[in-house]
Amino acid sequence: MWSLLTVQLLNGLVLGMIYALAAAGLTLIFGMLDIPNFAHGAFYALGAYLAYTVAEKSGSVALAFVLAPIAVGVLGLAVDTFFLRRLARAGHVYQILFTLGAVLVIQETIVLLWGADSLSVDVPSYFAGGVEVGLVLFPYYRLFLVAVGALTIAAVWLALERTRYGAIIRAGIEDPDMVSCLGIDVARLFMVVFGLGVALAGLAGALIVPVRGGQPAMGTQLTGLSFVVVVIGGMGSFAGAVAGGLLVGVTQALMTVFYPPASQVGVFAAMAAVLLVRPQGLFGIR
Amino acid sequence: MLRLDDVHSGYGQSQVLKGISLELADGQVAALLGRNGAGKSTTVKTIMGLVPPRRGAVLLEGRRIDGLPPSRISRLGVAYVPEQRRIFSYLTVRENLSIAERPQSAWSVARLCEMFPRLAALMRQRAGTLSGGEQQMLAIARALATGPRLLLLDEPSQGLAPSIVDAVVDSIAEMRSGGLSILLVEQNLEVALDLADSVYLIDQGNIVFSGSGRELRMRADLQARYLGVET
Ligand SMILES: Nc1ncnc2c1ncn2[C@@H]1O[C@H](COP(=O)(O)OP(=O)(O)OP(=O)(O)O)[C@@H](O)[C@H]1O
Numbered sequence: 370m371w372s373l374l375t376v377q378l379l380n381g382l383v384l385g386m387i388y389a390l391a392a393a394g395l396t397l398i399f400g401m402l403d404i405p406n407f408a409h410g411a412f413y414a415l416g417a418y419l420a421y422t423v424a425e426k427s428g429s430v431a432l433a434f435v436l437a438p439i440a441v442g443v444l445g446l447a448v449d450t451f452f453l454r455r456l457a458r459a460g461h462v463y464q465i466l467f468t469l470g471a472v473l474v475i476q477e478t479i480v481l482l483w484g485a486d487s488l489s490v491d492v493p494s495y496f497a498g499g500v501e502v503g504l505v506l507f508p509y510y511r512l513f514l515v516a517v518g519a520l521t522i523a524a525v526w527l528a529l530e531r532t533r534y535g536a537i538i539r540a541g542i543e544d545p546d547m548v549s550c551l552g553i554d555v556a557r558l559f560m561v562v563f564g565l566g567v568a569l570a571g572l573a574g575a576l577i578v579p580v581r582g583g584q585p586a587m588g589t590q591l592t593g594l595s596f597v598v599v600v601i602g603g604m605g606s607f608a609g610a611v612a613g614g615l616l617v618g619v620t621q622a623l624m625t626v627f628y629p630p631a632s633q634v635g636v637f638a639a640m641a642a643v644l645l646v647r648p649q650g651l652f653g654i655r
Numbered sequence: 656m657l658r659l660d661d662v663h664s665g666y667g668q669s670q671v672l673k674g675i676s677l678e679l680a681d682g683q684v685a686a687l688l689g690r691n692g693a694g695k696s697t698t699v700k701t702i703m704g705l706v707p708p709r710r711g712a713v714l715l716e717g718r719r720i721d722g723l724p725p726s727r728i729s730r731l732g733v734a735y736v737p738e739q740r741r742i743f744s745y746l747t748v749r750e751n752l753s754i755a756e757r758p759q760s761a762w763s764v765a766r767l768c769e770m771f772p773r774l775a776a777l778m779r780q781r782a783g784t785l786s787g788g789e790q791q792m793l794a795i796a797r798a799l800a801t802g803p804r805l806l807l808l809d810e811p812s813q814g815l816a817p818s819i820v821d822a823v824v825d826s827i828a829e830m831r832s833g834g835l836s837i838l839l840v841e842q843n844l845e846v847a848l849d850l851a852d853s854v855y856l857i858d859q860g861n862i863v864f865s866g867s868g869r870e871l872r873m874r875a876d877l878q879a880r881y882l883g884v885e886t
């Protein structure tokens with residue numbers, strides 16, 4: 370029983386790290402740009418498929434983990450520049466409709482390029498095996514996933530908290546007009562933030578492929594969960610998104626042990642519980 | 656330095672400024688006075704580009720700046736200290752200044768620390784934890800850090816204790832002697848008359864008086880009618 374619990378706790382950490390990465394990206398986009406990016410999960414799916422292809426073609430998994438998020442981020446820059454920024458003048462509703470439409474475009478593109486069937490991917494050979502936890506084997510790859518997620522989150526956090534550019538981004542979350550009055554081109558700043566936000570979703574997708582494979586609609590559920598995590602953590606709070614992501618992942622994994630039917634509902638129960646105690650979310654600033 | 660020519664602007668359906676014209680000479684302080692809701696803040700926001708003018712022209716050193724975004728206007732040398740101060744409360748005092756600072760600015764963070772010793776002691780503190788007076792100093796220091804030629808100050812004395820108002824007035828006088836042109840919005844008549852070379856009275860989106868501080872000081876009728884000063 371204890372080894373099973375430990376393994377589930379570790380699995381929760383894996384899942385939580387994926388949620389934390391995706392929600393960290395979404396909290397930047399939603400909290401600062403005020404764009405409810407319903408295509409967030411679609412960028413995650415794209416990251417997954419791109420990573421698969423890069424790994425396949427180059428034979429290097431490491432390259433896949435680097436290139437796929439960058440490609441997703443660059444696509445994000447373009448989407449923001451050519452669509453979202455122009456639509457901002459037309460109003461938020463159009464931005465929401467656009468991101469909903471983008472989901473369909475990205476999903477259908479995936480079907481066209483990779484087919485409608487699920488991808489199944491083997492764990493890269495040099496990650497074969499695992500650590501023994503009691504009677505259960507916990508795959509090395511999952512530990513690697515947790516480490517990469519943690520390092521990425523730490524790096525982004527340091528950049529946000531310790532650099533001038535990060536301070537500008539945090540200021541922009543609080544009061545974009547005032548940032549503009551200091552001579553900073555907020556539109557360009559927003560573009561970079563959007564790119565960074567979806568790149569984090571792309572990285573989450575790239576990391577999950579060897580665990581769960583890929584499906585064209587794999588991001589649908591993640592989009593909803595990311596919004597839940599952002600709300601739990603507090604709008605615009607990076608630390609909140611990370612803590613919320615881990616909390617939701619672990620909750621889900623433990624629910625699977627104790628009462629499987631509740632593993633989805635449990636997430637929303639967790640959200641309700643947090644919001645009852647702290648309406649602004651765990652680390653909410655507004 | 657600055658000229659407004661028949662400027663109209665407002666929010667959505669409501670027309671607030673109905674043809675504002677005013678002029679501010681290089682290195683001078685002009686005060687903009689008026690009752691609550693007269694359109695003082697809207698005038699300043701329109702100059703800064705936060706509210707786009709619907710008609711008329713805003714000229715900075717002869718160059719039209721109306722229609723430009725605030726970031727461009729800031730780069731042309733205009734800085735803004737808003738009424739609600741709008742410091743970034745989740746950033747430290749130093750971060751508030753460093754994101755505004757420009758390399759060519761005459762007001763480096765080091766010089767600002769000399770000018771506002773109270774801020775210097777609070778550099779690592781989160782700006783949201785500062786007192787009202789300290790936040791006002793930070794808002795002024797942040798504006799100066801961009802190295803402006805024209806400063807727009809919206810009610811810097813509002814809600815501050817008298818001793819702190821004096822400190823703010825001193826800092827404005829120091830900025831003026833440093834050659835900065837200042838458009839000062841005030842409700843506090845004494846503060847305005849102390850500092851201003853020229854005065855504009857605004858009422859319901861129109862300029863109803865312009866002249867020197869001395870003239871306005873003698874016109875009790877105007878003070879009573881447009882500022883609600885008891886006579
Ligand atoms: N963001 C806004 N949206 C809509 N109307 C506004 C907005 N800001 C101000 N107004 C309206 O515009 C008019 C002028 O407001 P403004 O803030 O310019 O006045 P003010 O002279 O600065 O007054 P105060 O002394 O109270 O600061 C008021 O009637 C106000 O209600």
Ligand SMILES: [Mg+2]
Nearest residue numbers: 695696697738
């Ligand atoms: Mg005002």
